[in-house]
Amino acid sequence: MLAPVETRSVSPVFVGRAEELGTLNDALARAAAGEPQALLIGGEAGVGKTRLVEEFATEACRRGAVVALGGCVEIGADGLPFAPFSTALRALRRELPEELAAAAAGQEEELTRLLPELGDPGSGRHDEEGMARLFELTARLLERVAADRTVVVALEDLHWADASTRHLLAYLLRTLRSGRLVVLATYRADDIHRRHPLRPLLAELDRLRTVHRIELARFTRTEVGRQLAGILAAEPDPGQVEEIFERSDGNAFFVEELAVCATEGCGTGLTDSLRDLLLVRVERMPESAQRIARIVAEGGSTVEYRLLAAVAGLAEDDLIEALRAAVNANILIATPAGDGYRFRHSLVREAVGDDLLPGERSRLNRRYAEALEADPTLVPADERVMRLASYWYHAHDPAKALPAVLDASVEARRRHAYSEQLRLLERAMELWDTTPEAVRDELRPIDYTEVYPPCGCDPATTPLRYLDLMAEAAVAGRLSGERERALKITKRALHLLEEDGDPLRAAWFWTQRAVMVQNLARGDGWKELATAQELVRGLPPSEVHAEVLTHVAGWSMLRAPGPEALSAAERAVEYARMVGARETEMNARLTLGTLMVDSGDVEAGLAVMGEVKDQAQRDGIATVAGRAHVNLPSELEAVGRSREAVPVLEEGTAYARRYGLLNTEAWVWSNLSDSLYSLGRWDEAVEAADKALRRGQSAKPQGAAALKLAQVALGRGDVAEAARQRDAAERYFGTHDPMPQQSLPLAALTVGVAAAEGRLLDVRAEVRRSLDGGVPPGTQRYVWPLLLGAATAEAEARALPAVQQGRTEALEGLFEAAKRLTTVVPVWLAHEQWVRAELARAEGRDTVDTWSEVVTAFESLDRPYDLARVRHRLAAALLGAGGDDERDRATELLRLAHAVAVHLGARPLGDAVALLAQRARLALTRVPEQRPADPAQALGLTSRERDVLRLVAAGRTNRQIAEELFISPKTASVHVSNILGKLGVSGRGEAAATAHRLGLFAADALDPAR
Template sequence: MLGPVETRSVSPVFVGRTDELDTLNEALARAAAGEPQALLLGGEAGVGKTRLVEEFAAAAGRHAVVAVGGCVEIGADGLPFAPFSTALRALRDALSEQFAAAAHGQEEELARLLPDLGEAGTGRHDEQGMARLFELTARLLERVAAEQPVVFVLEDLHWADASTRHLLAYLLRTLRAGRLLVLASYRSDDIHRRHPLRPLLAELDRLRTVRRIELARFTHEEVGRQIAGILAAEPDPARVDVIFERSDGNAFFVEELAVAGCEGRCTGLTDSLRDLLLVRVERLPETAQRVARIVAEGGSTVEYRLIAAVAQLAEDDLIEALRAAVGANILTVTPAGDGYRFRHSLVREAVADDLLPGERSRLNRRYAEALEAEPALVPADARVMRLASYWYHAHDAAKALPAVLDASVVARRRHAYTEQLELLERAMELWDGVPEEVRSVLRPVDYTEDYPPCGCDPATTPLRYLDLMAEAAVAGRFGGERERALKITKRALRLLEDDPDPLRAAWFWIQRSRLVQALARGDGWQELATAQDLVRGLPPSEVHADVLANVAGWSMLHRPGPEAFAAAERAVEYARMVGVRDIELHARLTLGGLKVDAGDTEAGLAEMRQVLRDTLAEGVRQVAGRAYVNLPSELQSVGRDREAVPLLHEGIAFARAHGLLDSEGWIRGNLSEALYALGQWPEAAESAMHGARGAHSVKARGQGALRLAYLALARGDLAEAGRHLAAARAHYGTHDPMPQHSLPLARITLGLAAAEGRIADARAELLRALDTGFPPGTHRYGWPLLLAAATAEADTRTLPAARPGREEILGRLIEAVRKLTTGVPLWQAYDQWTRAELLRAQGTDTTDAWSPVVTAFECLDRPYDLARVRHRLAAALLAAGGEDERDRAVDLLRLSGAVAAHLGARPLADEVTRLAQRARLSLTHAPRQALAAADPAASLGLTSRERDVLRLVSAGRTNRQIAEELFISPKTASVHVSNILSKLGVSGRGEAAAVAHRLGLFPAETATAPTAG
């Protein structure tokens, strides 16, 4: 009787779980329809999570590809990203062509997760490395699941390494497309208060796209059905009562108790669950028990040949022992048929916990020795990690240290920086217990990438404890473990006080500066200044160049000026002297930006363009990503937004292709700013929302929120503007004030206060900004702020509550306007505009003040700004009182109103309407005499050729038809159409034709115009 019972301890009948299966099947149906799904399946150990997943996967496999990966039970000792690697391998095997197409061009990066794709990239690591890998993985899954439904299963998250948890969180946050269902399971009873999975579950619970399923224990009826399935007969009700009471409905314990009862052991069991788990193991033959203990200490899954090497039994004896363990349902054969694992992890844990300390160390030593003697016993990608774990748990420091260091290199290569940090901390723990003769043969070049060059050759110099600390600090910074990294840098600097080494100390101060900024503990300048003092007077070196490049970069953002310029120039010079290309390119990019800010526009832009070309040609992606941010930004700083837009689109494509999430976030923020200026507000909002959601760093997200605040304020949605302003402030924080953040924040704060009638708050914000000042290169942020303040004062000129303090505010504004840079047409126009608003604030503005402003903006590509100043000129014309002035004012107000309506700029539209009502003007049609007096096409800034093109657009002609009629190329026609759309402040040809019709530009032609075919 025992044989059949043992092989049927798992019920062949699937019991219960109807609601849970319905939820899973519904999610699969929605995924198959193109809506990605994510589910978390929780439940206590033994409650039946794996069985439910198996049943669902078996049914889903009929019309979807199911890829399963499981977390290993040895946590950080295992291969980072192990469940993702396993599931991706299964996915590649099932959909080889689709997988190859989806991974094309990114094989080097994706090989960090799936070594089968080839060698992982060997480029220098950076802070975006992990985020880049995550982004590429998410997009890979989206592409593979574009046509074929895919179920991506990750089991046993409670054992997941930190990198796996981070990747899963990223994947579930960013799933946007594909027929993909992600299902992850975990033990809920293992998630204690300090368990690392707990914060991830809390984070995922906040995502509307993630659903959580909690698997309950079986009811009394379900336990009876489960036992009936195991016994293949109806059980005695009394036995069901006993088993239900003792198992409390836990499916796995029901199985164990049912088998124990059949063997006559039910009454002899203790109340200890551990004893219940071990009882069947202890009934095995002694040799089989010994093999079970070996497998329990070997890992989640242990290869047959490795078991044989460790057990050192005759092959027949080993096979017989394994047969007994498999027959008793203690062990199962792996799906690949090359190894064994415990049928349930609870049994493995119980067997492992039953080992004596000395017995555990001895088994790990035998595993390590077997693996060293024959590395091919385990898969190549897992070998180094397994060996490091075995030697460490064997408590052999001399053997463990080099093995752990080798494992840390593998973790770094996979961008598993948290695991790398843990391994390096383990190495530091082992350091003092390792004989000097062992340490003396270790070399920094083998184990560290960010070894601080200190005038010695890392290939010949022995590895030092400080080298481990340096690598660990960088791993912590890259992996988001900044508190741990900061503690390491503090310890390292204390050690360097006793054993001075200026270059090493300077290198650690650079790391500390970055960490202090990332942790919102300060702006990082004091740390950089200390590093600069340490290297001052020393010969050129990589550390020296790095210090200078960081000082220049910091100064460009915080205090641009001669010192920043000098630091950038010396950084370039030193980097070239010591041959550090990436630092040189970074410093050249900074230098180019500083030149533009100082007024040497063309030379600075040329330098930045060359850096972009060089980085793309040489594959220096990190600097290329920064160039795609900074070069368009500098173009925007001199009013060349239209020139910046194609570069920004190119930069977004580059950043997405290479997973540069921070770069993409900054680029999208810049694109939003450019599109806002060009009058393409829906596209600007979309770009800002992408930046606010998708960026890796909080400051990049802050820029997206800031751009959304600008749009909301211009549209008159004050509540929305306030929400986005608060979000931007939270993202930027107060620890690291930069003019490029603080001045736009002040402008929105001031504008919002003025719109809500809080003139005192608006003035207070202005005074704070004026007291701080406008450093060189910040005119692009200063002019909008000064303009907003002058406009607020002019709008409240007649209010009694605004009179106190007005003279002081106007005096401060006039002084600030006088000093601020106006080196290019855009800011010259802003200068004129702000001065005209100041005259309006004093009640002395006239048409002579506003006409040059309108003329200046008619030459610029900024339809919203043009509409605003036209409204001001119209008001001045109406104040003048002549009939000709009224006719011209009508035309200007119609143009302003049309742009305001198109953009949804409600405050401007309301001002235009109110002004027309006060002057008793009709804006519904254009009088012929007004058209004769003033040409609306010219007032729109249209050239003669653009007027001809607009006439044909209004007649419904295509670009090719326009080209044929005007004897120009279709490409030239397309350029003219784009320029016209921008100047009219519209987004399409139909809207352009509507504006032309509304303004009566071509009354004769459009009356009989044919439609486009």
């Protein structure tokens, strides 16, 4: 109601800042062209940050942009979680209701944590990716809203931002890549002391080339004169300009205060104290207005009119008169919506607040809390719980503060504001001992915690315990990334439990500690898990027991696969089913399925994993479904079924992106890169690996992506890049938590790089180091490439005298390792034959038959690069055997291998093929001939090859072809290889498709029954 009152201290003329405003307008223009912009505006208090943002917002609106302003809220010392983003999204919803609803469609349950108007958030899920999921969905929401229009999101007073707001802003500025969007934030530079939580964020954002930082300087003497002229509506006296400039030192807000004091006749009586300067006009107001100012100062950044009326206890006419005096003095201003009041400048509010006596501050906070308890509608619903907790805490009333703080922690958890939840829980622990026992006995864990470490009692009827708070705080610390604090909490909890005699509760804390030790790179977590396992041993089934066993099985799957890991997974599934722990059961089944595949029970294991994936998607358990989209295709790739893995992975990228599962998405991209590499789609594999590096929030999926980039680089002959990416992968993985799925591929790449550089002794040393202690069960997918690289290096160097010493021992070691590996699926069997063939070549005893078997094994697999490599080896053997038929066949094999090498950019393979062809005086390209009318004749197929192709097209195996045509399986294999070469295809399926396309056979001729 007092919003129209004129102010006298603000200049209507915008002074200076032409360069800064130009920078902002340039950013607006680039955003309008589809390039999102990020800007930070810093400056000391009172320097004019808000005025600059207001001028820019006016210009942006004039250009047709939608502007959404949000400010960080200070209530005492407590910021509201996500307050500026909630305010900005609410403004966007008012301006673009239909567009925002469409952009949020399908994700309302998550996004309502920031914008409650979108609906009911439900119970939600709280996991390591919960906060990242919310951040990803928020970023995508803003990108979609800004797809067709320019949107400016301005966040003020970042120095007051809560941790969750800082994390969200950092994520947003790092990941925005599309949309006509400008995101800018202001902060008070003089408040950012060495330990201020905003300082690390500013340092991080300074390293981003996409973020532009603007620092506002104080006004010059000329600019102060122009500002005074605007305030006074007249040209100021030069002496007055000089005096005010000297006293204000160019600070725009101080200029305003000094100008008003000078016009009111108090300019000569001011002290040099900043606080006195800010309070002088407050003290000149009527006592009733001063009292209202003190009430508003303690209420928060903004105080609603109805709440202010309830706290002030004045008659409405008296309250309005007091407010009018404060607004006329330009101390308070009405909010844009006209429903509340705030100080025109936060410096004045801080000065008034600092002038309050300790008892006065506590009394005001109590009155705010009592008023809000009496009428909860006095403040917006999404702020009520947080503000009540702050008011009661600063009122120094533990009996009232503890329940209020716990309610606020629940609200913070609901919003995925885990940093604020942790801070509130720590505050609750601080209040615990001073809160009357009768009050504590009325509190229930089921009301305030989601974590119930078992105590053999019903959480709905048992009083809340201090250990319950510690458990919830430990999880909040883990989910917010505050792992050091969480680790300290678990240590204190376990110390308290030493005399408690509660093994299940202790086991739960040890399990949490294991996860945090791994996350903090303090170890592999096994000591902690083993302690937890020992604590639950022999106890009846329980959720904790099932969870411990699931963690043990998952740990063993990655680090010590084998029968014990399989047994732990089976028991975890059994226990989880008995106690109805649905999510734990699905995670345990996923681990069990993986271990089954690795142990050789392939089809059953894949079936278990597929069931879990489908079930988790149906039940809406995103984290398990996301993990299934990682593990299932990984196992498909492990058994050579890359073509089946790709669609699952492509579905996984969309699923992970939809639900904001950033780490999951990074793993999916990394695994997709793996399968695309196997299928000979190397350019796509590189793109997928790059996406994994960009999307990953933790190091390990990024390490896996770097491994794939190294493998492609090695295949293409860029040995230096392969070594660089291999070293990067090792840094990502670290040394604190070794896993075979990381160490063995690293070893294979180390062998590949060393072999490419001719360092055979280093190859042998790496193999000895990697296989020392034997081959871990279930790791054949990683060990075969390592053995192959070493065997190939030995074969290539067989004639070098310098490496003869130790050669026999090295070859025997490779033979022995190969004997111990499982070969129950075609891809593993093919690799075994390849390794044995290379070892035979290393000893000079490989033959055409040796390599024919290897080629036949790979012809049925989707491994074009591997097939090209073994064809090259077979061609060399054929040329060594001599004979025209062998020479013709070698020519076709080399042409096929060369085509693959050129397509993939595999320069070492291409060079080797070209060199072999040159030495044998073979042409790698066919001389074009006139095409005969008969397609078979045009392809150069003999009569016998036509018969073999007919049976290949009918789906017959080499053995079946041999039986029908009365030839040996080896001869059938030779014919098949010749046919593939003449058709220019890489496999039997492509050969059948070519026969159908060319109409080589009548439909009845392809009937297997024929």
